[in-house]
């Protein structure tokens with residue numbers, strides 16, 4: 001049995017309002033065994049001094065696309081499944097170094113299942129990487145945000161989009177996702193900014209289709225994540241029984257209230273909006289996004305402030321893949337700039353995300369939890385940007401990064 005003792009200057013345990021001081025964490029075989037001022041140190045244990053760091057549960061990014069490269073989506077989509085999986089592995093490892101020990105991947109554009117293969121290889125220990133929870137594909141209506149056909153001349157027939165156009169097709173699509181081993185069902189009920197031919201302000205499922213999707217997922221025991229935009233589309237997703245609203249670009253106060261009452265989580269992907277705004281101002285935003293984003297930018301920022309001011313549970317998610325993974329860590333500051341307290345931003349990436357994922361073993365530092373642990377100089381509760389300087393990463397008890405020993 002391999003054991004490690006972490007001597008921690010300060011600990012954010014994932015839930016408490018304040019940092020604990022001068023605590024020790026005993027880790028054995030990938031699990032946190034004891035947290036106390038002094039733990040019993042097994043004779044063979046490795047002892048690591050993190051006395052000048054703040055220690056936190058490993059971060060959870062609940063919205064990534066490891067196999068999508070927005071800057072090169074057309075050509076990248078045509079790549080083989082193996083290429084996507086191998087590239088995704090390299091990206092996932094890089095992301096782990098920033099402190100992201102768990103990611104929820106919300107869809108690949110591929111006829112096969114590169115993200116599930118990656119998930120399985122990491123979970124079985126064949127390769128090292130962050131824990132992956134995944135929806136293999138994006139179930140979309142024809143011409144909807146998940147229909148990548150809009151990027152190609154019509155003569156192309158590439159089976160990379162999971163399309164469905166009535167209740168029976170929707171049910172079949174969910175059943176396929178279940179059969180191939182997806183953890184979540186991902187769908188879209190409004191357009192997006194980057195995809196051509198659709199509009200985030202327009203709802204793209206009929207109520208009976210969205211109901212059929214959620215009912216089928218519920219019957220199969222799968223939670224539903226919905227890319228959504230228009231205020232009406234946000235409310236449709238909540239009424240139908242979605243577990244998480246992704247982006248919720250144009251949600252209104254009533255929608256935020258409905259989400260809070262129904263216990264629906266909101267993953268507002270705020271850093272991406274900041275980068276899109278910057279690109280709009282610089283004149284570098286993709287052509288097909290310009291008319292939609294310039295029309296909606298103010299409303300998106302208003303909606304983000306409403307989400308921050310409301311009582312709905314907010315979960316950290318970035319949509320990395322749609323913009324560089326190196327920028328994902330900036331979501332913490334984006335959340336705080338929109339009005340979240342640093343504590344709420346940190347719980348969004350730890351215990352609240354774990355609650356959404358129904359993973360009681362993640363997002364907390366306490367006995368019985370997975371030993372996914374990060375550390376950083378400074379105090380993220382007084383300056384959230386400390387999260388951008390993580391220099392110690394432990395994933396399932398294995399030390400991935402430790403700058404003091406040159407593992408950087």
Ligand SMILES: [Zn+2]
Pocket residue numbers: 063064065106319
């Ligand atoms: Zn996405």
